[in-house]
Amino acid sequence: MTVTSAVGAPLDRVDGPLKVRGAATYAGEWPVENPAHLYPLQATIAAGRVTAVNTSAAMAQPGVLAVLTHLNAPKLAWATDPEVAVLQSDEVAFRGQIVGAVIAETPEIARHAASLVRLTYEQRPHDTDLRADRDDLHKPQHAAIFGSMPGDLQDGSPADSAAGDVGAGLAGAAVTVDATYTTAMNHHNPLEPHTSIAIWTDDEITLYCSTQGVHLTRSLLAGAFGVDAARIRAISPHVGGAFGSKVYPVTWATLALMGAQLVPGRPVKFPLTRQQMFSLVGYRPATIQRVRLGADSGGRLTAIAHDVIQQTARVKEYAEQTVGATRTMYAAPNRSTTTRVTALDVPVPTIMRGPGEATGMFALESAMDELAYAAGLDPVEFRIRNEPEVHPESGLPFSSRHLVTCLREGARRFGWPERDPAPLSRRENGWLAGTGVAASIYPSARLPGNAATIHVDADGRYTVEIGAADIGTGTWTALTQIAAEALGVAVEDVNLRIGDTTLPIASSAGFSSGINCWGTTIYAAAAELRARLESEHGGTVPAEGIEVSAEMPDNPYMAQFAMYSFGAQFAEVRVHEDTGEIRVPRLLGVFDAGRIINPKTARSQLIGGMTQGLSMALHEASVIDPRFGHVVNNDLGTYHFAANADVGSIEVHYLEERDPYTNPMGSKGIGEVCIVGTAAAIANAAYHATGIRVRDLPITLDKLL
Ligand code: MOS
Numbered sequence: 001m002t003v004t005s006a007v008g009a010p011l012d013r014v015d016g017p018l019k020v021r022g023a024a025t026y027a028g029e030w031p032v033e034n035p036a037h038l039y040p041l042q043a044t045i046a047a048g049r050v051t052a053v054n055t056s057a058a059m060a061q062p063g064v065l066a067v068l069t070h071l072n073a074p075k076l077a078w079a080t081d082p083e084v085a086v087l088q089s090d091e092v093a094f095r096g097q098i099v100g101a102v103i104a105e106t107p108e109i110a111r112h113a114a115s116l117v118r119l120t121y122e123q124r125p126h127d128t129d130l131r132a133d134r135d136d137l138h139k140p141q142h143a144a145i146f147g148s149m150p151g152d153l154q155d156g157s158p159a160d161s162a163a164g165d166v167g168a169g170l171a172g173a174a175v176t177v178d179a180t181y182t183t184a185m186n187h188h189n190p191l192e193p194h195t196s197i198a199i200w201t202d203d204e205i206t207l208y209c210s211t212q213g214v215h216l217t218r219s220l221l222a223g224a225f226g227v228d229a230a231r232i233r234a235i236s237p238h239v240g241g242a243f244g245s246k247v248y249p250v251t252w253a254t255l256a257l258m259g260a261q262l263v264p265g266r267p268v269k270f271p272l273t274r275q276q277m278f279s280l281v282g283y284r285p286a287t288i289q290r291v292r293l294g295a296d297s298g299g300r301l302t303a304i305a306h307d308v309i310q311q312t313a314r315v316k317e318y319a320e321q322t323v324g325a326t327r328t329m330y331a332a333p334n335r336s337t338t339t340r341v342t343a344l345d346v347p348v349p350t351i352m353r354g355p356g357e358a359t360g361m362f363a364l365e366s367a368m369d370e371l372a373y374a375a376g377l378d379p380v381e382f383r384i385r386n387e388p389e390v391h392p393e394s395g396l397p398f399s400s401r402h403l404v405t406c407l408r409e410g411a412r413r414f415g416w417p418e419r420d421p422a423p424l425s426r427r428e429n430g431w432l433a434g435t436g437v438a439a440s441i442y443p444s445a446r447l448p449g450n451a452a453t454i455h456v457d458a459d460g461r462y463t464v465e466i467g468a469a470d471i472g473t474g475t476w477t478a479l480t481q482i483a484a485e486a487l488g489v490a491v492e493d494v495n496l497r498i499g500d501t502t503l504p505i506a507s508s509a510g511f512s513s514g515i516n517c518w519g520t521t522i523y524a525a526a527a528e529l530r531a532r533l534e535s536e537h538g539g540t541v542p543a544e545g546i547e548v549s550a551e552m553p554d555n556p557y558m559a560q561f562a563m564y565s566f567g568a569q570f571a572e573v574r575v576h577e578d579t580g581e582i583r584v585p586r587l588l589g590v591f592d593a594g595r596i597i598n599p600k601t602a603r604s605q606l607i608g609g610m611t612q613g614l615s616m617a618l619h620e621a622s623v624i625d626p627r628f629g630h631v632v633n634n635d636l637g638t639y640h641f642a643a644n645a646d647v648g649s650i651e652v653h654y655l656e657e658r659d660p661y662t663n664p665m666g667s668k669g670i671g672e673v674c675i676v677g678t679a680a681a682i683a684n685a686a687y688h689a690t691g692i693r694v695r696d697l698p699i700t701l702d703k704l705l
Helices: 016-021 107-116 168-173 214-225 251-262 274-280 359-377 377-385 403-415 475-488 514-537 599-618 678-690
Strands: 036-042 048-054 064-069 097-105 118-125 161-163 175-181 195-200 207-208 233-236 268-271 287-295 300-311 334-344 429-444 451-456 462-465 493-495 546-551 564-576 582-592 649-654
Touching: 016 207, 036 107, 036 251, 036 274, 064 107, 097 107, 097 251, 161 546, 168 214, 168 287, 168 300, 168 334, 175 514, 195 251, 214 233, 214 251, 233 451, 233 514, 251 268, 268 274, 268 678, 287 359, 300 359, 334 359, 359 429, 359 599, 359 678, 377 403, 403 429, 403 564, 403 582, 429 514, 429 582, 429 678, 451 514, 462 475, 475 493, 475 514, 514 546, 582 599, 582 678
Parallel strands: 036 268, 207 233, 300 334, 462 493, 582 649
Antiparallel strands: 036 097, 048 118, 064 097, 161 334, 175 287, 195 207, 195 268, 287 300, 429 564, 451 462, 451 546, 564 582
16 A cells, blocks of 8 residues: 555455454453343333332342332433433333333343333323324424434524525426425334443443444433543444444443443443334434425426424424425525424434435435426436526535536436336336436535544554544544545554544544544644654654644634535336336446545445435335334334345446545545435336336335336
8 A cells, every 4th residue: 555545545444354253342242251231121101101110029030130210220410311311200201211121140130030020100192193284293492403412413404494485486387396205214223233331330430332422422421420521431443333323322321321330340231132222222203295396497496395294202302404405405596494393202213324314305306306207307407407506595605516417427327318208118027117316415514522643653653543433334444544644654554543432532423424524633633743743853753752632623614615415326126017016126326425535435335325225215114003102013024124135236436526625635425425315216216117106105015006
């Protein structure tokens, strides 16, 4: 590896050898001595309170160390966030909520004893039904993507936006679309279940956990338990997938720490089962979205309106910016968006890959296809005609926006021009075939709170430290390449350390912001190192080595430019004429994500996102039984997602355009843009194949018959 090719080279994963040898330690695998085991109790009602607790049979079991309920749980210092503050009251806010736990010598004893705890409830009526005609729809109370998450991203967006006069824009349009799209509740199912091992001593509190950010985990838990953050060490070098469900990893981490408090000095292990994850780790909320579009006879949008209803939880509000992409994608003189939530007796939703954009762009990009057909325009050409010069709302120029190139390049590579636009125009051996397109977008965000340390020794070995997370995406490798580039050395000379609160503070792996934040910080530390070597050591490393630290510098361009990644996704769909079976033999994406740090890991991440988009389009739906208020398909036997046999050819390309303003690397985020638009491309292809417009995800065969 030469110095110059560090960034942009298809470097193998630096953590790959450990992973393939089974030597990468995941949260549940840390070799701890004499662990105790925790098994949670979950509410069997959807709303009400616990009126009586009988733990005698459980406590009588040999090997049981403690039974926790709200009656004896440690009182938390910060109990205002019900996702953090478990067992602080007798209230039950959703079925599956944690109402207790057993700690025992073995996992089997804990689980058995948990079944012996008798809880008596007073039930109140519950309501888990998301409908557009509910009378309790209201504006979200929080502008932030998260409800009450301290220190997290505040995008400052109001819930509603308006410009011009949508009614007039629609009335004056040559063609219009007015359609309602619905998306299902989708549950998080990363490969590695959410797991903690907690050890509480008078000095240090240690938490091995699976998290997207050790520092956020630590600060939330320090606040909850009222202890100095410096006492808590959170460790999470390897994470087996996350997708948003491990950004806010607190319900189970809190419970593990509570358990550890009861058996001081003893490690307490708490792995969630797959079934428990369906109530305790969050999900993408279901939506009902009305989109109205109008275009003039030249195919230029005259009005864009997007009205979203989404579910949130009664116990805590979570409202994502489902309309965010609509406010950015296309130019039109008349625009409006609204967001309304309804608080149901369900677990709290959370971010999931492309939170807001993934569902919102299913609706917008489906409606764009409908309008293109109504106008008799090619869907690629229609989008190109409506490309904005500047951000439609803020008026800021884009730091880089190559969506048109993505559309053109994708169309050429996909063979789009050969397409007969008429629906039902391709029949092959009993299959109806069609193709569709959709655009992708995701903001290039920054999260605050980043620092890095670089140590160099006299033989030119660099140790770079930052408490970042690699959630399986290749971050460890990409940051090593960035450090090598920033330092002007070979990647072999860089040893990167991440995933531990003993390292400098870092923001969480979320909002596709990781490389942007951590890479910028490493760049700053490298500059600091060079400056120190020059000013104090004549440009050479002293015999005893040298260490410097730097914080992430502000990016003044963020106030001057709108920063987003873009993409164009093309899908081929086959639908069986007799059975309605739907298959996706081909997906192709072209992305404008700035400079690509590592084409190998980037390709893997883009393919992964498109696969998850395919999964959202065709398979994933959490089904709530309204009588009991829980997800009935709460395991991998009944919650379907795309497996190998469901995925055909996925091809990804990127433009490799450096963004001049986002960061010193010239990169934009790739982790989420790749899931945004996939579902619409597939739905649009299904329409082209069958003439049936499915506006409800997932697209199952019954909807195509
Ligand atoms: Mo991502 S949904 O911010 O992990």
